Amino acid sequence: MMRQGVVASAAQILADVPNPAPVQPPGTQGLITIVGWAKWAALAALVVMLIITGLYFSWKSRRGDGGEGVGAIGAVLIGAVIVSASGTLVGFLAGQ
Secondary structure, eight states: OHHHHOOOOOOOHHHHSSOOOOOOOOOOHHHHHHHHHHHHHHOOOOHHHHHHHHHOOOOHHHHHHHHHTHOOOOOOOHHHHHHHTHHHHHHTTTTT
């Protein structure tokens, strides 16, 4: 019984904690621009890496070693997903 009271009290305390809307600090527009450029550059690099990995995979498959390149293509695609979803992931982890 006492444990339920403690849990209810903790839930009430957490419900009373304010959750203000996120506001961009003044003077950080340049930082946001740099982050946008970095994300664009990372996606461009991943496209180039995917092309190179595809060429490597096709070259290896002609020699009979095609299975080695599949992991590399998967790693590049996972990197592209992470970079593309970075803003959403950070927002989710921050609770917004």
